[in-house]
Amino acid sequence: MSAEMLVSLLLTTMTAATPLLLAALGELVVERAGVLNLGVEGMMLTGAVSGFAIMSLTGNPALAILTAVAAGALLAAIFGFLVLSLMSNQVATGLALTIFGTGLSALIGTGFTGRPVPGLAKLPVPVLSAIPLVGRLFDQDALVYLAIVAVAAIAWFLKSTRGGLVLRAVGEADLSAHSIGYPVLRIRFLAILFGGAMAGLGGAYLSLAYTPMWVENMTAGRGWIALAIVVFAAWRPWRAAGGAYLFGGITVLQLYLQGSGLLPIPPQLLSMLPYLGTILVLTLISSGPFRARFSPPACLGKPFRPPT
Amino acid sequence: MRILVEPRRQPSRRLWTLTPILALVLTMAIATALFAALGYDAADSFMAFFVSPLTDLTGLTELAVKGAPLLMIAAGLAMAFRAGVSNIGAEGQLIMGAVAGGGVALAFWEQSGPWILPLMALAGIGGGMAWAAIPAFLRVRFAVSEILTSLMLTYVADLFLNLLVYGPWRDPDGMNFPQSRLFNDDETLGILVDGTRLHTGTLVALVLALAVWVVMTRSLLGFRIRTVGASAAAARYAGFGNDRVIWFTLLASGGLAGLAGLFEVAGPIGQIIPQITPGYGFTAIIVAFLGRLHPLGIVPAALVVALSYIGGENAQVLVGLPKAVTGVVQGLLLFILLASDFLVRYRLRLARRAGAAA
Numbered sequence: 001m002s003a004e005m006l007v008s009l010l011l012t013t014m015t016a017a018t019p020l021l022l023a024a025l026g027e028l029v030v031e032r033a034g035v036l037n038l039g040v041e042g043m044m045l046t047g048a049v050s051g052f053a054i055m056s057l058t059g060n061p062a063l064a065i066l067t068a069v070a071a072g073a074l075l076a077a078i079f080g081f082l083v084l085s086l087m088s089n090q091v092a093t094g095l096a097l098t099i100f101g102t103g104l105s106a107l108i109g110t111g112f113t114g115r116p117v118p119g120l121a122k123l124p125v126p127v128l129s130a131i132p133l134v135g136r137l138f139d140q141d142a143l144v145y146l147a148i149v150a151v152a153a154i155a156w157f158l159k160s161t162r163g164g165l166v167l168r169a170v171g172e173a174d175l176s177a178h179s180i181g182y183p184v185l186r187i188r189f190l191a192i193l194f195g196g197a198m199a200g201l202g203g204a205y206l207s208l209a210y211t212p213m214w215v216e217n218m219t220a221g222r223g224w225i226a227l228a229i230v231v232f233a234a235w236r237p238w239r240a241a242g243g244a245y246l247f248g249g250i251t252v253l254q255l256y257l258q259g260s261g262l263l264p265i266p267p268q269l270l271s272m273l274p275y276l277g278t279i280l281v282l283t284l285i286s287s288g289p290f291r292a293r294f295s296p297p298a299c300l301g302k303p304f305r306p307p308t
Numbered sequence: 309m310r311i312l313v314e315p316r317r318q319p320s321r322r323l324w325t326l327t328p329i330l331a332l333v334l335t336m337a338i339a340t341a342l343f344a345a346l347g348y349d350a351a352d353s354f355m356a357f358f359v360s361p362l363t364d365l366t367g368l369t370e371l372a373v374k375g376a377p378l379l380m381i382a383a384g385l386a387m388a389f390r391a392g393v394s395n396i397g398a399e400g401q402l403i404m405g406a407v408a409g410g411g412v413a414l415a416f417w418e419q420s421g422p423w424i425l426p427l428m429a430l431a432g433i434g435g436g437m438a439w440a441a442i443p444a445f446l447r448v449r450f451a452v453s454e455i456l457t458s459l460m461l462t463y464v465a466d467l468f469l470n471l472l473v474y475g476p477w478r479d480p481d482g483m484n485f486p487q488s489r490l491f492n493d494d495e496t497l498g499i500l501v502d503g504t505r506l507h508t509g510t511l512v513a514l515v516l517a518l519a520v521w522v523v524m525t526r527s528l529l530g531f532r533i534r535t536v537g538a539s540a541a542a543a544r545y546a547g548f549g550n551d552r553v554i555w556f557t558l559l560a561s562g563g564l565a566g567l568a569g570l571f572e573v574a575g576p577i578g579q580i581i582p583q584i585t586p587g588y589g590f591t592a593i594i595v596a597f598l599g600r601l602h603p604l605g606i607v608p609a610a611l612v613v614a615l616s617y618i619g620g621e622n623a624q625v626l627v628g629l630p631k632a633v634t635g636v637v638q639g640l641l642l643f644i645l646l647a648s649d650f651l652v653r654y655r656l657r658l659a660r661r662a663g664a665a666a
Contacts, residue, residue, distance in 0.1 A: 038455070042639075082643065086650040091394055091455070095593055096642035103635020110630040216632075221463050228456050268471035275460040279446070282457065287450040305315075 003133060009252055011136055014144055015210055017248025019044070019202040019219075021147045023226035024233070024240045025154055026198025032158060032235055033191035034171035034299035038094025039079055040199050041223025042101020047072040047200025048207035049105040052214040055117045055207075065143075065204050072200020073193045075101055080192040084185045087303040102217065112214045119212040143205045148241070150198075155237040167191060171297035174304045184304055199223065221275065228278045232285055235297065243281075250277045312657045323652045328598050328605070331645040332612060338644070339637045348627050356626040357619035357637075367618060369504035373576055375614035376513040377402070377568035377585075381592035382610060383520040384561030386601040390524070391533045391557045392540070397443065397458025398565040399589025400465035401436040405566020406573045407469055408435025410488070410580045413495040413573075414477060420494045428495065428570055436566015437559045439465060444558035448551045454558065462589070473582050488580035497575040509571035514607070516564065521603035533557060565589060586617060587635075594642045613638065 023040050030037050051068030055061060079097045082088045120141035128138040158164040169177040170187045178184045206222070207214050225247055233239035254273045257263055336358055343353035361367035381398045388395040395401075409432030416424055439461060443454040477488045497507035524530035535542060536553045572584050595613050599606030620634030 078643065082647055086647050087653075088646040088649055092597060092642075093646050095396060096639060096646060099590060099594065100636065100639025100643060103632060103637075103639050106632035107630055107636050110632055221460070224456060224459050228460075231453075231456070266471050266475060268467040268474075272464045272467050275463045278460050279442075279452075279457050282452050283446055283450050286446075286452045 007133055007136055009256065011140075012252045012255075013245060013248045014137065014140065015248075016251045017244040018144050018147045019205040019210060020222055020226050020229060020247055021241060021244035022143070022150070022202035022205060023199045023223060024229040024244055025147075025150050025237060026195035026202075027226055028230045028233065028235055028237060028240055029154060029158075029167070029198075030191050030195035031230055031300055032171045032297055033167050033188045034174060034297050034302065034304070035083065035188050035192055036090045036094065036301040037076070037079055037097070037192060037195055038091060038227065039075065039097025039101060039223075040195075040226050041219055041221065042098035042105075043072040043075045043196050043199035044101075044203035044206070044219045044223045044226075045105035045217065046075055046101045046108070047203030048218060049109040049112070049203075049214055050200070051204035052117065052207040053108060053112055056112055056115050059118075061120055061208065064208060065201065068200040068204030068208075069197045070200070072196040072198070072203065074196070075104075076192045076196020076199070077189075079196070080189045083303065084189055084192075087305060090301050090303070098223070106216050109214045109216060113216070115214070117208065117212050120209040141209050143201070143209060146201075151237050151241045158237065168297075171299055174299045174302075175307075178304075178306055184306065188304075199226075202226070225274065225278055228282055231296075232281055234285075246281075247274060247277065250274050310659060312659045314655045314657060316653060316655050319652045324600065325605075327648040327651060328600065328609070328645060331598070331641060331648045334644050334648075335637065335641040338640055339633070342633070342636065343623075343629060346629070346633075348629055352627050353623055353629055356623040357629070357633075358615065360626070361615060361618040361622050365501070366504060367622075369501055369506040370618050371611055371614050372510045373505050373507070374617050375610040376510040377572060377588045378592050378595045378613055379517050379606060379610035380513045380568040380571075381561070381565045381589060382595035382599060382606045383517045383603050384557075384564035385592055385596040386599065386603060386606060387520060387524065387533060388557040388561045389537075389596055390601050391537045391553050393447075393554055393557045394453075394455045395440065395443070395458050395558055395561050396455055396593065397440070397460075397462045397589070398561060398592055399585060399587065400458070400462030401439045401562040401565035402569035402572075402585055402589045403462075403465040403469050404439040404569070405432040405436035405563075406569035406580065406584050407465075407472065408432055408438075408566065409570030410491075410573045411477075413491045414488055414580070417489055417492060417495070420492065422494065424494045425497070425574065428574060429567060432566045432570025433563040434566070436562040436564070436569065438562075439566070440558045440562020444555050447558075448554055454554075458558075469580070469584070470582055473580055477580060479579075486582055490579045491574060495574060496578055497571065505576050507571070507575040509575050512571070513568070516567075517603050517607055524603060529556065565592075591617075591638055594638055594645075597642060598645055613641070616641070 023044055027037060027040055047068035050071035051064040054067040055064035075097060079093055082093045083090050122139050123142055125138040129135045158168060166182050167187055170182060170184050174184050206218055229240055229243035232243040251274050254270045258267045258270050340350050340354045344350040385395060385398060409428040412428045412431040442461060443457040446452040446457050447454045473486045473488060479487055479489045497509050500506045500508060533553055536550055540550055573580055577584060591613055595606055595609045599609035616634050616637050620631050623629040624631045
């Protein structure tokens with residue numbers, strides 16, 4: 001394999017990892033606040049189709065991305081109202097969000113299937129992008145950079161800021177956080193909105209940059225893989241980046257093998273790789289030498305009602 | 309005046325039974341508003357979606373045809389959910405049941421005899437069970453959450469079906485279409501009403517839902533399932549193994565989903581094609597909750613959700629609504645149902661501000 005090809009594979013790995021990373025980072029923050037939102041797939045799909053629709057209608061990429069973010073956050077707000085105000089079961093409500101989001105995205109997308117849009121513009125990083133060979137890695141669209149910046153920003157927020165400390169306290173010990181005087185439900189709601197916005201952004205990356213088009217169910221389980229990445233990451237942002245790049249790599253490897261025809265394997269078997277890889281990784285980190293040393297946030301999935 | 313929210317000492321049993329109906333009525337109202345917002349005549353779309361399928365024999369029998377797989381799958385899922393086991397991969401288990409049972413049909417396509425269909429059914433159950441056994445094993449042995457594994461396996465099952473239909477199982481006389489041979493007469497379910505698609509599998513579905521009800525209410529196993537679901541600690545104290553309940557509920561729900569899949573290919577479809585389910589495995593989750601995880605509640609719930617499929621097709625033909633509204637209506641229904649559960653656990657009371665000290 002030539003160096004040039006290696007760089008190409010790395011480049012595609014970065015683009016394949018970006019939607020996973022964006023969605024996983026959002027969910028990571030939600031889970032650190034003690035809420036499990038299984039609706040990532042639905043929010044990603046709705047973000048993907050809303051962004052695509054606006055891009056198709058206006059041709060304005062910034063507006064398209066903002067719309068996708070807003071759409072994801074809007075769906076998340078419904079989820080937040082149900083699980084926080086009405087204390088509904090988080091697993092069931094998350095599933096409802098995925099079912100609803102999948103249906104809603106198909107409905108919005110009805111008139112947009114098969115329409116072409118221009119992909120996101122590339123923004124070369126000065127100097128770095130001029131390096132021969134690897135310079136191509138620094139000539140990507142804004143969302144690829146944003147995803148990486150978001151990892152650092154979220155890691156810093158959770159570890160080193162007061163807000164991050166409060167958010168973690170809410171996820172680890174909701175009653176104590178409440179008795180010190182922090183508004184547990186409001187913090188959780190904000191976290192849920194952030195998670196929805198990031199899922200919407202991840203969806204928009206798929207429909208605006210990764211494959212600039214709209215197809216029903218185009219996320220193909222990426223929302224669920226993002227959930228798995230959060231577990232794999234043991235709720236740590238940098239590990240989430242590692243997980244997203246790992247799964248991005250598996251996706252690219254699978255596409256590369258399909259395209260090259262090197263191995264006499266039917267394409268469907270290769271397409272199974274990311275899903276089987278997810279199961280394998282989840283199994284490895286649940287037991288044995290790879291067992292994660294961190295446990296989930298103590299309040300994950302539990303409803304909270306302020307004592308009166 | 310303001311509204312006070314007070315927890316009930318006991319969840320209201322009456323509302324527990326009534327809120328699904330309330331959720332249904334609200335869903336119909338919101339869905340109709342949505343149709344109107346999309347620019348369609350509200351009354352016409354309402355009639356086409358919710359009413360007209362119930363007014364003729366074809367519509368009613370189709371309700372049973374689409375309700376049967378939902379009923380079977382939801383009955384199994386209800387057991388799993390009762391035990392706190394989140395099997396959300398019934399869609400994949402359905403596909404693998406259709407693959408295993410349909411594989412038997414293709415293997416014996418030149419044979420005839422009354423033994424073929426039972427053999428197909430057994431293979432269908434086995435296929436679904438085998439697919440559900442994977443998350444069961446991983447959960448019991450490695451403590452891996454069954455939520456993500458069962459869901460991931462759905463994508464794998466779908467690709468596997470695709471591989472077979474585009475590869476070895478493609479009909480050699482089928483002009484290269486991605487579909488298998490047609491099953492022969494001994495490999496297809498009998499029709500109950502001439503001129504409709506109502507097949508004997510719908511009766512089996514009903515019987516199996518009753519069987520689940522008997523297991524859940526009249527057997528020690530059902531008691532164990534309910535105990536483990538209510539409190540894993542209490543169940544351990546009573547000596548009920550959590551692992552056995554996980555295995556049983558996943559295998560049972562997988563087997564029922566597998567049989568539902570086989571009934572689809574041996575019934576309305578009659579061969580194996582790339583798309584054998586419009587998401588029954590996922591929609592059955594709504595059915596299970598709408599039926600309050602009770603085998604008897606699931607029977608009407610399955611018919612209600614089946615109506616959303618037929619209504620969607622009907623509304624597309626009659627008033628031109630996009631077919632995708634079906635998914636939106638199904639999602640809305642589950643959202644509203646989950647929201648209405650609040651009323652079961654909490655009481656709303658109007659109070660004057662002066663007397664509102666609590």
